Amino acid sequence: MPRRDLPPPPPSADLRPWLDETAVRADRARILQELGRLSLGPGRLLLLWAVAAVFALGWSFVGMALMSFETPEPLSAVFGIVFAALGAGVLVPAGFWFARGARRDREVRRLLHAWAACDHDPAADARLRAPGLSLTWLLASFVPAALGLYVAFAAAASARPGETTYGEVAYYMGLGMVLWITGLLGLAKAGAHYRWAVRAVRRPTGR
Numbered sequence: 670m671p672r673r674d675l676p677p678p679p680p681s682a683d684l685r686p687w688l689d690e691t692a693v694r695a696d697r698a699r700i701l702q703e704l705g706r707l708s709l710g711p712g713r714l715l716l717l718w719a720v721a722a723v724f725a726l727g728w729s730f731v732g733m734a735l736m737s738f739e740t741p742e743p744l745s746a747v748f749g750i751v752f753a754a755l756g757a758g759v760l761v762p763a764g765f766w767f768a769r770g771a772r773r774d775r776e777v778r779r780l781l782h783a784w785a786a787c788d789h790d791p792a793a794d795a796r797l798r799a800p801g802l803s804l805t806w807l808l809a810s811f812v813p814a815a816l817g818l819y820v821a822f823a824a825a826a827s828a829r830p831g832e833t834t835y836g837e838v839a840y841y842m843g844l845g846m847v848l849w850i851t852g853l854l855g856l857a858k859a860g861a862h863y864r865w866a867v868r869a870v871r872r873p874t875g876r
Contacts, residue, residue: 814852
């Protein structure tokens with residue numbers, strides 16, 4: 670069953686002969702446009718960055734905990750426990766938030782595919798490609814992906830025994846991985862949507 674804040678699924682094949690074809694086609698064009706906005710709209714990109722920022726904050730607390738545990742001072746272990754608790758308190762809700770967003774994205778994709786497959790309207794289908802939004806996602810996701818790889822590899826390559834602690838290396842490599850995974854998710858989403866939209870536009874009438 671679709672979420673209440675999402676458009677309904679398309680009418681079944683049994684009901685289509687009883688419905689006004691013009692009205693169904695108009696609903697299809699409107700709902701496809703709405704679903705495309707829900708999938709690739711600027712709000713979804715900002716939400717992805719917000720989730721990444723929360724993960725980065727949580728990992729920062731974990732990194733400070735690791736560095737505190739490596740410090741020989743007596744109170745460092747106490748600070749490490751506090752930082753670890755703060756990190757868990759941020760990362761666990763962020764994980765649930767990410768999982769909820771992933772489920773919503775799957776439902777949006779399912780509805781998008783179902784509405785696109787129920788008919789063929791070249792004028793409406795051509796707008797599915799959304800080349801401007803896809804390019805925005807690609808460019809905005811390439812930067813954190815490249816920066817994340819650089820930070821992760823630079824942290825490992827620049828580590829020096831006796832000078833760099835394991836906690837510092839883990840901290841910077843973790844931040845790099847957060848950026849890299851965020852960029853990969855954005856790149857994959859934009860590329861998959863554009864490839865599917867191109868196939869949907871080229872689908873011949875009657876399929």
